[in-house]
Amino acid sequence: MKVSGQIISKKTLASMLLFFLVSFFFTSHAGSSSIETLKKGHLPAQSVARKALEDSLYYRFDPWFEVFENRIQSLTKAPETVENLLELMTFYFAYAGMLGEVSHTLAFTSRYKLDSVAKPFSYYSQKAKETANILLDKDGLTDSQRAKAYLYLGGAEGYIAIFDYGQGDLLSAIVNGFQADGHLEQALQLNPDQIEAHFGLGMYRYGNSRIGGVSNFLMQGGRDLRLKGLNHIEEAIRLNSSSSPLAYKTLIWFNIAEQINPDNADLEPGDPLSPVRRRERAIELLAQFKARYFSDTARENFIGNKEFYMMSALQATLDGRYEEGKKGFEKVLEICKFLKNEKKMAINPQLTTSVQAGIRFCDLMLLNPSLKDEISIRSACLKIDEQLDFLEGGGAMLEYDARKIRHELQNIFFEALKKTSKRLDC
Incomplete structure (x- = not known):
C-alpha cells in the first residue's frame, strides 16, 4: 500500500459520518533506522501502532504500511494461538486506522474518494472484525484478552458503520454503530485499563447527539449525550491514551462545533456547553496540541499539519481575529x-476552494474604507455581494459532510458579511 506515487483513481469510497470521525488508536516518533527493526517483529503490535499514528501527523505513511504488511504476512503464517490472533487483529485494525488518516489527509468527503484507499480501508476493517470474533469464540480467554477483543471489535464495527453510511446502507451503518458502542462499553467493563475505548465512545455519543436524526433516535433513544461524549474524549487525553493525537484533533473540532450550535446560544456562560466555555477549551486544546506534537520546527520533510492550521484559522475567524485567521x-x-x-x-x-473562500472572507471582514470615499465603498460592497452570492449559491468555506453543521457554520459567515454590508450601507 502506497499513498504517494501512482495510486490515484477517482471512484467512490464510503463517506465518513463526520469527515474527521475516522481513526482510532495508536503515539511516538520512529526514525527511518528503526523501520527495518519494526518489520522483523521486535515490538508488540500496539506499540508499533502507537508510533505509526504519531507519524501520521507528519504525513509519514508509506514506511508504516510496509511494516504492517510484513507483520500481517508473518502472523497469518504463524500458529493460530490466542496471542498471535490478538497481534494479528491489532495490525489489521492499525492498517485500517492509518488508511483512515490518509483519507483525512486527502480531505475525503461523500463526493471525493479514491478506490486505492477505500477498498483496503473496508477490507482491513472487516478482517479486524472477523479476527476479533474468532477470538471471542475461543474458550479460556482471560478478562484482559476478552476486553482487548471487544475493544477492537467495537473499533472495527465503527469503521464499517462509517463505510456503510457513505455507501447509503443506513440500516447496516446503524446496526454496526450500535454494536460498536456496546462492545466498547464491554471492553471497559471487563478491563478499565482499555482506555482507548473512551475515545471511540466519545466520538459515537457526541457525534450521534450532535447530528441527531434517525441514527441518534435508534442508537441513543434520542438522548443528548454531547457532554458525556466530550468527557469520554477528555478522559482519553487525561490518561495519555495511545489515541491522544486523534483525541486532540477530534475534541478541538467538537468544541468548535459547539460554539456555533444554535442550541447553545442562550446558555449561561457557566454552562459546560456554553459557547464561552467551549471557546475557552478549544483554545486550550490548540495550545496543548501544538506544544505536544509540533514544537520541533526542524522536523524533516514537514512544513506543518494542515488540520491544526485549519482549526486554528477557523477559531480565530469565529473570534473575529481575521488577520490571524x-x-x-x-x-x-x-x-x-x-x-x-x-x-x-x-x-x-x-x-483548496473552501480555504480560498475563507481567505476572501477574512479579507472582506478586514475592509475598513472611509465612509466619505464612495469609490472605495462601492468596491467593498461589490466584493461583499459576490461573497454573499457565493454562500447563497451553496459555496462552502469548510467542506463538511454533516449537512447540519455545515449549514450552521455557513450561517455564521453569512450573518457576519451581512452586518459588514449594513455597516457600509451597501
Missing part, C-alpha cells in the same frame, strides 16, 4: 501545495 488559511494552502507537489498526494480540490 487569514494567515492560518494561507498556511493550509501552503501545506496542501506541499503535499500535492512534494509528496504526490491527491488532495481534494474542494479543500
Whole structure:
C-alpha cells in the first residue's frame, strides 16, 4: 500500500459520518533506522501502532504500511494461538486506522474518494472484525484478552458503520454503530485499563447527539449525550491514551462545533456547553496540541499539519481575529501545495476552494474604507455581494459532510458579511 506515487483513481469510497470521525488508536516518533527493526517483529503490535499514528501527523505513511504488511504476512503464517490472533487483529485494525488518516489527509468527503484507499480501508476493517470474533469464540480467554477483543471489535464495527453510511446502507451503518458502542462499553467493563475505548465512545455519543436524526433516535433513544461524549474524549487525553493525537484533533473540532450550535446560544456562560466555555477549551486544546506534537520546527520533510492550521484559522475567524485567521488559511494552502507537489498526494480540490473562500472572507471582514470615499465603498460592497452570492449559491468555506453543521457554520459567515454590508450601507 502506497499513498504517494501512482495510486490515484477517482471512484467512490464510503463517506465518513463526520469527515474527521475516522481513526482510532495508536503515539511516538520512529526514525527511518528503526523501520527495518519494526518489520522483523521486535515490538508488540500496539506499540508499533502507537508510533505509526504519531507519524501520521507528519504525513509519514508509506514506511508504516510496509511494516504492517510484513507483520500481517508473518502472523497469518504463524500458529493460530490466542496471542498471535490478538497481534494479528491489532495490525489489521492499525492498517485500517492509518488508511483512515490518509483519507483525512486527502480531505475525503461523500463526493471525493479514491478506490486505492477505500477498498483496503473496508477490507482491513472487516478482517479486524472477523479476527476479533474468532477470538471471542475461543474458550479460556482471560478478562484482559476478552476486553482487548471487544475493544477492537467495537473499533472495527465503527469503521464499517462509517463505510456503510457513505455507501447509503443506513440500516447496516446503524446496526454496526450500535454494536460498536456496546462492545466498547464491554471492553471497559471487563478491563478499565482499555482506555482507548473512551475515545471511540466519545466520538459515537457526541457525534450521534450532535447530528441527531434517525441514527441518534435508534442508537441513543434520542438522548443528548454531547457532554458525556466530550468527557469520554477528555478522559482519553487525561490518561495519555495511545489515541491522544486523534483525541486532540477530534475534541478541538467538537468544541468548535459547539460554539456555533444554535442550541447553545442562550446558555449561561457557566454552562459546560456554553459557547464561552467551549471557546475557552478549544483554545486550550490548540495550545496543548501544538506544544505536544509540533514544537520541533526542524522536523524533516514537514512544513506543518494542515488540520491544526485549519482549526486554528477557523477559531480565530469565529473570534473575529481575521488577520490571524487569514494567515492560518494561507498556511493550509501552503501545506496542501506541499503535499500535492512534494509528496504526490491527491488532495481534494474542494479543500483548496473552501480555504480560498475563507481567505476572501477574512479579507472582506478586514475592509475598513472611509465612509466619505464612495469609490472605495462601492468596491467593498461589490466584493461583499459576490461573497454573499457565493454562500447563497451553496459555496462552502469548510467542506463538511454533516449537512447540519455545515449549514450552521455557513450561517455564521453569512450573518457576519451581512452586518459588514449594513455597516457600509451597501
